[in-house]
């Protein structure tokens with residue numbers, strides 16, 4: 001295992017000899033459009049949070065190639081067990097922008113009923129499993145789902161994500177160990193963006209690379225340039241194909257960078273060197289891919305304007321519609337704890353509604 | 369005396385003990401240069417160096433397991449868990465190890481350590497940045513559980529926890545980190561664990577509340593007062609050990625009791641207090657005991673203000689002890 005990362009798009013925009021995955025023009029343009037749309041959506045999300053429209057936001061800026069390139073290797077019938085920094089997968093799978101934006105607001109159009117913080121999506125319709133905040137939990141679950149598919153003889157493949165920080169979690173060990181033992185059809189994508197909030201990669205592990213950890217679990221470990229969408233796609237496609245053929249799991253480390261702060265609650269300037277940030281900014285995954293498309297004659301300024309304008313328009317419209325919506329019905333809070341409400345939950349719900357009714361009558365007074 | 373927030377008081381307590389006792393170390397995720405996601409450990413790394421205040425890999429299991437090891441070896445670790453909601457990967461090290469070490473070794477080995485963690489709702493944090501799971505820890509013999517509600521108590525209780533010979537869960541009500549402001553004694557200030565506080569004296573009904581519920585029930589008490597009912601408020605400050613005597617004395621005087629917590633009702637700490645009153649003071653009761661709590665649902669994001677007890681719900685609880 002070398003610590004050199006697989007990279008395909010060269011400085012002049014050409015693909016390294018013999019490594020181009022040869023995607024069709026249409027596919028290439030679609031990937032580009034989704035990367036741009038993801039960035040535009042992330043920009044909007046943060047602006048909305050700053051304006052007080054939504055309570056929280058977390059961007060994937062700088063990691064578009066890393067998550068969109070890997071997800072592109074999957075079939076529609078395959079499953080994702082995501083972390084919280086892969087919003088582009090939703091766009092790739094055709095989730096309507098309204099559904100995404102309604103989740104940010106937690107409003108009555110949110111398909112997960114306002115239950116979770118912004119960006120903690122759940123979209124069963126596209127095999128995108130509900131996102132959890134606790135780091136790493138999805139990794140062992142993905143291994144388990146993959147074991148399930150194996151038991152049933154399905155050829156579904158599972159892709160799960162975590163960050164460099166996530167590799168320190170209990171579930172990273174459990175998930176990779178089980179997947180290795182059972183040769184489960186799962187691809188672990190670690191987006192190594194160099195930071196876990198304020199903790200740098202060097203303090204997360206003494207291992208030189210994350211890919212190196214695969215060896216101990218008996219699976220291949222691949223290190224790719226995470227800002228090179230073709231490299232990420234190529235490595236992921238090989239891993240997905242291997243998994244589908246019954247050849248077991250793969251660990252992919254995408255070497256990338258978190259260009260924003262950790263989230264809207266964080267200020268990275270307090271702990272991060274500006275020079276490091278600037279250097280990574282020069283390796284922007286969207287600009288890099290743009291160069292490749294340009295030299296293939298698939299990108300020009302006009303196309304760019306068209307994509308940018310359309311993306312902004314669509315997201316702005318979705319936000320406007322979401323802003324007109326209301327919060328979920330108060331009593332919906334008591335639904336979905338179990339399939340059937342327990343007697344206790346029923347009683348609490350009734351008491352709650354009675355008190356809400358009294359409150360309307362009392363008009364701000366609190367009669368004893 | 370200095371005026372400060374609850375958050376600053378926690379910081380001052382750690383600073384005081386780190387200066388006072390070189391066995392004290394502080395560690396966890398983002399506690400070093402960043403000074404914690406809320407800023408509770410701000411300045412500690414700068415003042416005491418990065419071998420006494422340091423960032424760890426992202427593993428609560430690692431943080432708590434190493435804290436147990438350090439405590440066994442004679443250090444006084446303060447382990448920060450970024451949000452109480454994220455403690456579960458390290459639950460085993462708390463309930464199976466730290467809590468049982470003294471007992472299982474016949475007193476040979478002990479775990480004097482503090483696990484600090486922000487808990488509770490009210491910051492638009494959804495399920496995983498809002499829960500109140502104190503009851504899990506209270507249900508584990510061998511663990512102390514401490515929850516302050518004022519800056520002065522925060523400093524005094526945290527210092528007492530650091531000096532305690534047993535493992536202490538020190539849960540910080542994050543919703544009032546910055547809104548709870550008050551006078552805090554400079555220098556040495558110790559509030560012993562197991563002693564509650566009478567927040568407000570009254571004669572008609574006792575309200576037992578802790579953490580972020582204390583300022584809330586104070587508001588409700590003012591409302592009740594307007595309607596001619598005098599509320600006594602007791603803040604137990606530590607749930608384990610519990611100052612039963614203070615609660616029982618108050619209830620014997622007022623004849624009524626409302627218990628308020630943010631955690632779900634079923635098997636919440638309120639049930640324990642209600643049982644103690646029923647066992648030891650039932651003949652003094654002039655009305656049923658009432659509980660005002662979070663609901664038996666996961667903590668919802670969008671509807672959090674309806675989930676958490678508010679003045680209206682507390683008033684309704686008070687009313688139940690009078691009208692039945």
Ligand SMILES: Cc1ncc(C[n+]2csc(CCOP(=O)(O)OP(=O)(O)O)c2C)c(N)n1
Nearest residue numbers: 085133134135163164165166195196197454
């Ligand atoms: C078990 C757990 N502990 C702590 C946290 C708080 N937390 C949220 S994100 C984060 C850092 C994650 O870093 P990484 O895995 O590298 O992912 P990235 O945010 O860089 O994408 C931490 C510590 C959490 N969500 N879950």
Ligand SMILES: [Mg+2]
Nearest residue numbers: 163164195196
């Ligand atoms: Mg990271």
